[in-house]
Amino acid sequence: MKREFIIGIDLGGTNCRLALVDEGGQVLDGRRFSSRGYERGRDLIERLVSECRNLIEGADNQGARVSAVGAGVPGLVDAQGQVVTAPNLGFLNGIPFAQDLAERLKLPVAAMNDANAIAWGEKIWGAGKDLHSSLTVTLGTGVGGGLILADRLWIGVDGSAGEFGHINVEPEGPPCGCGSRGCLEQYSSATGILRSVRAALGAGQASCLAKLEPEALTSAEVGRAARNEDALAVEVLQDAGRRLGQALAGVANLLNLDGVVICGGVAESLDLLLPSLQEELFRRAFERPARRLQIVAGTLGDNAGILGAALFGSKPDVVWAA
Numbered sequence: 001m002k003r004e005f006i007i008g009i010d011l012g013g014t015n016c017r018l019a020l021v022d023e024g025g026q027v028l029d030g031r032r033f034s035s036r037g038y039e040r041g042r043d044l045i046e047r048l049v050s051e052c053r054n055l056i057e058g059a060d061n062q063g064a065r066v067s068a069v070g071a072g073v074p075g076l077v078d079a080q081g082q083v084v085t086a087p088n089l090g091f092l093n094g095i096p097f098a099q100d101l102a103e104r105l106k107l108p109v110a111a112m113n114d115a116n117a118i119a120w121g122e123k124i125w126g127a128g129k130d131l132h133s134s135l136t137v138t139l140g141t142g143v144g145g146g147l148i149l150a151d152r153l154w155i156g157v158d159g160s161a162g163e164f165g166h167i168n169v170e171p172e173g174p175p176c177g178c179g180s181r182g183c184l185e186q187y188s189s190a191t192g193i194l195r196s197v198r199a200a201l202g203a204g205q206a207s208c209l210a211k212l213e214p215e216a217l218t219s220a221e222v223g224r225a226a227r228n229e230d231a232l233a234v235e236v237l238q239d240a241g242r243r244l245g246q247a248l249a250g251v252a253n254l255l256n257l258d259g260v261v262i263c264g265g266v267a268e269s270l271d272l273l274l275p276s277l278q279e280e281l282f283r284r285a286f287e288r289p290a291r292r293l294q295i296v297a298g299t300l301g302d303n304a305g306i307l308g309a310a311l312f313g314s315k316p317d318v319v320w321a322a
């Protein structure tokens with residue numbers, strides 16, 4: 001019997017990555033291209049079709065076949081794989097993404113929200129394996145969330161569930177891209193952390209980070225500075241952890257989950273966020289659900305989205321039907 005691969009697509013607001021994935025969760029033959037600058041959704045679909053065909057040909061040369069395609073898309077995706085809205089890739093709004101790709105490739109295609117793809121990847125092949133009910137939080141440019149309830153994905157009635165990053169943590173805080181203000185994303189994403197650092201530097205607070213060129217200031221640099229006991233960096237990361245704990249206390253009380261999987265670039269500084277996160281969680285949540293909530297770092301790194309999308313492509317029947 002021919003070896004089977006699935007194509008996993010991780011479509012981001014800046015780059016698109018796609019790869020062949022084998023049945024054991026190995027990522028092979030990855031490709032990347034810029035997802036910016038397309039005027040029409042169909043043009044991006046065309047590019048994806050040709051990239052997928054290259055991967056299919058590559059699989060064929062190895063005596064293998066591609067059986068399905070799964071994609072994670074940064075936006076609201078309905079149960080049929082249609083993009084309802086994609087704030088950073090507006091040209092995809094209203095595009096029947098999965099259907100279009102399936103017709104062109106003559107393969108089954110499933111599409112889901114990118115944060116849900118990460119959650120599903122970590123659930124099956126990563127840090128969420130032993131957690132029946134969990135929230136996967138991605139701390140990157142924004143704060144993404146994917147909710148697993150009793151071993152299945154809960155995407156909500158309209159597919160919009162799991163928006164953990166837009167839980168309010170400061171009623172009159174900075175305006176957020178979602179239209180609200182003071183969302184968790186404004187404090188605990190990489191962008192939020194850098195905004196806090198810049199604000200403190202602008203207010204004249206001393207820090208080794210002041211010496212960096214603006215473009216060299218990253219959340220990884222903030223983590224490094226905090227490990228060297230830079231007071232400003234420590235303070236900003238503690239605040240990011242505290243806000244996370246504040247939001248997670250509500251989640252723990254509402255859902256009584258087994259755990260939280262923290263992914264994304266900022267997760268490299270998880271140990272620096274954890275003390276204030278835990279303190280805030282226990283201060284605010286009921287004791288039982290707070291104790292139950294394991295907080296672990298994701299283990300799949302940058303591949304979580306591709307792996308989760310591939311898993312979803314091969315077996316889309318993992319979502320709680322609303």
Ligand SMILES: [Zn+2]
Pocket residue numbers: 165166176177178179180181183185
């Ligand atoms: Zn928001």
